[in-house]
Each structure stands twice: as C-alpha cells, then as structure tokens.
Amino acid sequence: MHVYDILGIGFGPANLALAIALEETLPEVNAHFLEAKQAPAWQDGMLLPGSNIQNHPVRDLVTLRNPRSRYSFINYLFEEERLIEHLNLPVEFPLRKEYAQYFAWVGRHFAHYADFGSRVVKIEPDQVQGDPCYVATTAAGRRFAGRALVAGTGRTPHVPEPFAAALGPQVFHLTDYLPRLAALSASPERIAVIGGSQSAVEIVLDLARRFPDAEIVNYLRAFGLRLKDTSPFSEEGYFPGFTKYYYGASRERKRSLDSYLRLTNYSSADADVLHELYLLIYEQRLDGRQRVRVQGNRQVIDASLAGSRISLVLAETNYGDIEHDEVDLVVVATGFRDLGPQPNQEPYPALLTGLRDLLTFDQDGYLAINEDYSLITASADAPLIFLNGLCESSHGIGDSGSFSLLSLRAATIAGGYLARSGYQPMPLREMEDSPA
Numbered sequence: 001m002h003v004y005d006i007l008g009i010g011f012g013p014a015n016l017a018l019a020i021a022l023e024e025t026l027p028e029v030n031a032h033f034l035e036a037k038q039a040p041a042w043q044d045g046m047l048l049p050g051s052n053i054q055n056h057p058v059r060d061l062v063t064l065r066n067p068r069s070r071y072s073f074i075n076y077l078f079e080e081e082r083l084i085e086h087l088n089l090p091v092e093f094p095l096r097k098e099y100a101q102y103f104a105w106v107g108r109h110f111a112h113y114a115d116f117g118s119r120v121v122k123i124e125p126d127q128v129q130g131d132p133c134y135v136a137t138t139a140a141g142r143r144f145a146g147r148a149l150v151a152g153t154g155r156t157p158h159v160p161e162p163f164a165a166a167l168g169p170q171v172f173h174l175t176d177y178l179p180r181l182a183a184l185s186a187s188p189e190r191i192a193v194i195g196g197s198q199s200a201v202e203i204v205l206d207l208a209r210r211f212p213d214a215e216i217v218n219y220l221r222a223f224g225l226r227l228k229d230t231s232p233f234s235e236e237g238y239f240p241g242f243t244k245y246y247y248g249a250s251r252e253r254k255r256s257l258d259s260y261l262r263l264t265n266y267s268s269a270d271a272d273v274l275h276e277l278y279l280l281i282y283e284q285r286l287d288g289r290q291r292v293r294v295q296g297n298r299q300v301i302d303a304s305l306a307g308s309r310i311s312l313v314l315a316e317t318n319y320g321d322i323e324h325d326e327v328d329l330v331v332v333a334t335g336f337r338d339l340g341p342q343p344n345q346e347p348y349p350a351l352l353t354g355l356r357d358l359l360t361f362d363q364d365g366y367l368a369i370n371e372d373y374s375l376i377t378a379s380a381d382a383p384l385i386f387l388n389g390l391c392e393s394s395h396g397i398g399d400s401g402s403f404s405l406l407s408l409r410a411a412t413i414a415g416g417y418l419a420r421s422g423y424q425p426m427p428l429r430e431m432e433d434s435p436a
C-alpha cells in the first residue's frame with residue numbers, strides 16, 4: 001500500500017481548492033484524494049433550471065489566494081470562449097449550472113489527484129513501512145494510507161427527528177432532490193417542502209413549474225420566509241479577518257456573533273426568489289386556483305408511511321393546535337449539521353469514528369481544533385488530521401461550507417501542514433508569489 005504525504009477524503013470544492021494550492025505552492029508534497037462520486041460534480045442534486053450561486057463568482061477555488069492561477073472562474077470562461085458573453089449577462093450572480101461546470105472543468109484538470117467512485121467507510125490509525133499514518137478503507141475494500149489526513153467531506157445533512165425514520169423514495173433531503181424526482185413513476189398530487197431556507201424556496205418554485213397541477217405546501221416553524229441579510233457590513237463575516245476574530249472569541253460570544261450573522265446564510269432566502277414566490281401565490285389566488293401555499297408557525301411532529309402516501313402530524317407553534325396532512329412527497333430542506341454538542345449538531349464527523357480515541361474536546365464540548373484547522377489530538381505523536389470545510393463552530397460563518405473563503409483556507413491548511421510536518425517551510429513570500 002502506497003503511503004501519501006496527505007490523504008484527503010472528499011474531492012468537493014474544499015479539497016479541490018487544497019489540491020490546487022498544493023500543486024501551485026508545494027508540488028513536492030504527494031497528495032491524493034478519495035471521492036465517492038464517479039466524477040467531479042458540485043451540488044448535482046440541486047442544479048435547478050434558472051438557479052444562481054450565492055457567492056461573488058470571483059470568490060472561487062483560487063482567486064483570493066492566487067489571482068494569477070489558471071483555475072479561476074474568469075479564466076475558465078476565457079478558455080471556454082464565453083468570457084465576453086458571460087460579462088454581458090443581465091444578472092448579478094452566475095447560474096448555478098455554470099459554476100458547477102466550472103467546478104467540473106477544474107476537477108478534470110486535477111483528476112490525477114483523485115480516485116473517484118471511492119466512498120471511504122472507515123479510517124483507522126496504523127503503521128505502514130514503519131510510518132505512523134491513517135488508513136482509509138473504501139466501500140469496495142480498497143485501502144489508502146496517508147501520513148496526514150484532510151477530511152473535506154462536506155457537512156452532514158440535517159434531517160429532523162420526525163423524518164429520519166421515513167427517509168426513502170418519498171421523503172428525502174434537498175441534496176437528493178433531482179435524483180429522487182427522476183426516479184418517480186407518477187406525478188405527485190400533493191407535496192410538502194419543509195424549512196425556510198434558500199433551498200426550500202427554490203424547490204417550491206421548481207416543483208410549481210414541474211407539476212403545475214400539484215398542491216405544494218411549504219411548512220416552516222418560523223412566522224414566514226425571511227429575507228437574507230445581504231448588508232455589506234454583515235457580509236464582512238466572510239472576511240478572513242473575521243475568521244481570526246471569531247476563532248479567538250469565547251463560546252458565549254461566538255453564540256452572540258452566530259445569532260447576528262445567521263440570516264446571512266441560514267433560514268432566509270434571496271429577494272429574487274422570495275418575490276417570485278409571493279407573486280406566484282398571489283396570481284394563483286387571482287386565478288381562483290391556489291396550488292402553492294406557505295404555512296408558517298408549523299412544526300412537523302410525526303411523519304409516517306400511510307399506504308402509498310406520507311401522513312404528517314403538525315403542531316401550530318404558538319397555539320399548539322394539532323393538524324394532519326397527507327402528501328405524496330416530502331422534501332426536507334432543513335440544512336446541515338455543524339460540529340458541536342447541541343441537539344442538532346454532531347460531536348465530530350462520523351467518518352472519524354475510528355479515530356475517536358485521538359479526538360479531544362474543549363470545556364464546552366466542542367471538538368478541539370487549531371486555528372490552522374488541524375485537530376488537537378490526545379497524543380502528540382499522532383499524525384496530522386485537518387478538517388476542511390467543517391469548522392463553522394470554531395471558525396465562524398466564513399467556514400459554513402461556502403465558496404467564500406475556501407481558497408484562503410486551503411492556503412492556511414497547506415501552511416499548517418508545512419509548519420507541523422517534517423517538511424522544510426518555504427518562505428511565506430515565496431508561497432504568495434509563486435506563479436500558477
């Protein structure tokens with residue numbers, strides 16, 4: 001079994017950005033990545049027609065770290081001979097499908113760094129040829145070893161308790177949206193979409209287009225769908241300076257910062273889709289043909305299979321009245337889980353269960369993570385483990401899995417690897433100035 005210097009799990013945007021950073025700044029480091037998907041793909045379950053991205057397109061896989069990199073979104077457009085047409089588009093943000101194509105284009109250039117179709121099911125500490133390392137085993141039984149590990153697996157979907165037991169072809173998380181629709185044998189007559197996120201609103205609109213005769217109800221606990229906080233002052237939460245500021249704050253102050261910045265990314269949606277949905281609902285009322293509804297103040301307390309349908313039990317959040325509904329499909333658009341001890345969080349990425357004895361936690365019960373994203377392990381001799389894209393609870397909203405800071409995070413991880421492993425550090429200027 002070959003031992004890589006760095007073994008990465010997952011080859012989504014976070015670890016692809018790291019692969020590029022390593023190639024551009026530390027080409028002698030022997031890195032390899034294992035990816036469950038068959039080919040590079042970004043959010044392929046949610047490439048909805050007309051949907052756009054939520055980050056400034058220049059905050060791509062590389063530009064904040066190295067604006068001269070070949071792998072920028074702008075250079076992708078240039079090489080694909082679409083730059084001038086793209087710049088002429090009457091939109092603020094590119095289509096999600098175009099950004100996904102950009103991601104796949106870069107991914108293909110770095111395909112030699114990765115084994116696709118390789119879902120890692122187990123990671124264990126081991127020794128190979130006398131080297132302490134981690135060994136990852138894939139679902140097909142292949143084994144790969146790394147002297148350092150970088151987990152970049154994306155966050156775990158959050159599926160609230162009532163839906164967990166009902167998950168399947170008719171009840172699914174937003175990340176499975178398009179594949180589940182493609183597998184339907186008949187058009188649904190009634191659909192429930194759960195949650196008040198950007199994805200929930202996009203899905204309601206998409207369902208209304210696909211199934212114009214179906215009744216679609218969006219249930220959410222809050223009073224109504226909220227507008228995303230796009231104030232440029234709030235958006236400074238996605239600055240690297242904020243990541244440092246947040247990392248150093250106490251848990252209590254972190255909670256306060258979280259509640260202020262929450263609406264920049266969670267339980268809220270952009271004005272364009274909110275306005276489109278509101279107008280659609282109003283127009284259906286004018287036509288005397290109400291098909292789409294948004295039902296706030298509702299919490300689903302039970303979801304179970306009833307014949308060929310899903311039976312929902314709901315509680316009105318302010319009065320406690322119990323209601324019932326029966327639907328053909330339930331799309332759970334309730335986001336993702338962060339790391340932490342709270343009920344909707346997970347203590348550590350499930351994939352690290354085999355390394356449980358090495359993990360340490362701070363006094364508040366959060367996984368202990370250094371500022372450079374390496375884990376503070378129980379043994380000083382343990383090989384390095386980095387988390388890439390999973391650290392919102394320690395590093396703040398800029399680590400919420402978005403594109404915003406991932407190119408800079410890749411540089412931090414590469415720098416952390418250099419500083420902590422046996423490699424001779426390159427002078428920082430050399431890293432910053434190295435050409436693509």
Ligand SMILES: Cc1cc2nc3c(=O)[nH]c(=O)nc-3n(C[C@H](O)[C@H](O)[C@H](O)COP(=O)(O)OP(=O)(O)OC[C@H]3O[C@@H](n4cnc5c(N)ncnc54)[C@H](O)[C@@H]3O)c2cc1C
Pocket residue numbers: 009010011012013014015034035036037041042043046052053054055118119120121152153154155175199351388389400401402403404
């Ligand atoms: C619908 C949707 C739209 C979004 N739009 C935006 C946007 O416009 N702008 C923005 O900034 N952010 C957006 N986000 C946030 C999103 O998290 C980031 O864009 C980005 O996908 C994060 O990259 P990542 O590499 O951390 O995680 P992921 O994209 O989730 O990639 C993780 C990769 O790891 C692989 N993997 C997981 N487990 C294993 C395993 N056990 N073995 C092997 N491989 C594994 C997965 O297959 C996946 O390819 C969106 C999220 C969603 C759900």
